Amino acid sequence: MLKKQQSKLVVANWKMHGCLTSNDVLLHAFTQRAVTLEPQVRLAVCVPYPYLAQAQNRLTSTSIEYGVQDVSAHTHGAYTGEVAASMVAEFGATLAIVGHSERRIFHMESSELVAAKAQRALESGITPIICVGETLDERQAGKTNSIVYTQLAAVLDRLDDEADVARLIVAYEPFWAIGTGQIPAVQQIKQVYGAIRAQLMEKAVNIHVPLLYGGSLKPDNALELFSQSDIDGALIGAASLSAVDFLEISAAVSIALSENQDDSK
Incomplete structure (x- = not known):
């Protein structure tokens, strides 16, 4: 019998945005609001590498998790510009986005490379958020399921231990919906x-x-989406740069979780 996840995870993906001052404002707002949400709602922030120390300083004593938007497929070596998962772990990060559509499309990352990155994250005690999704042409051609299957299969084929599969998070983010x-x-x-x-x-x-959804999430469409009990949370891009929008979406997730729990009684 499949064990049902009772919590929902809301992840902010800041992408290549932020500065020390604006980050402080956002993180302060996030921490103030987090305590008002349903206890089963988990908030997390995936920051650019230079702000890991800031996230560690501001979030370590809170309920909000933090992580990064990518890790290297290598553990160490002559890979200029790469950041190893073990380095990220030293800052207390618990999450790493891998295979985001922007990495797959603009950086030509293959599913096999994404799988290697996920494995490196797991080896360092970091939970990888595996992003999968199709382009508009692929959806219109009826290839969505096969594209997503192939992307995820590369990761699953690399993992021999069922315990590692249990540590994964999958985010469905159709590329054509992002932004x-x-x-x-x-x-x-x-x-x-x-x-x-x-x-x-x-x-x-x-x-x-856990299965998350990402792609043009806004406060006005969040409640309908997260009222679905099989959607376990959100990966939020642009809206996470606005404290108001991110917190309204988080509140919608909290409301949906509360309503789902009431319906199950």
Whole structure:
């Protein structure tokens, strides 16, 4: 019997934005609001590497987790500009986004490279958030499920231990929805989630891997989306740079969680 996840995770992905001053304002707002949410709502922030120390300083004594937006596929060596997962772990980071669509598209990252990065993160005690998703052309060609399956399969094929699969988080983020204001219909998202769940169960039958959604999330569409009990949280880009928007989305997740719990009684 699959164990149902009772919490929801809301992750801010700041991408290549921020400065010490604006970061302080955002992190202060996040920590002030976090205590007002349902206790099962987890907040996290994935920051650019230079701000890891700032995140560590501001968030270590709070309930908010923090991490990075990428890690190297290598453990160490002559890889100028790369940052190893072990280095990130020294700052207390617990999360690493890998395979974000912007990395796959603009940096030509293969699914095999993404899988290696996920493995390096796991080896350093960091939870990888595996991003999967299709382009608009791929969706219109009816290839969404096959694209997502192939992207995730590269990671699952690399992991021999079911315990490692249990530590994964998967984020479905259709590339065509990121920053465009467009978002798939809820039923379309649920259909992709069903396919991902079936694929995960081929590898680990009794494990619930959290599934997040990312792509043009805003306060006005968050409540409908997160009212779906099988959507375990959000990976938020642009809206996470606004304390108001990020916290309104987090509040919507909290409300949805509370309503789902009431319905199950």
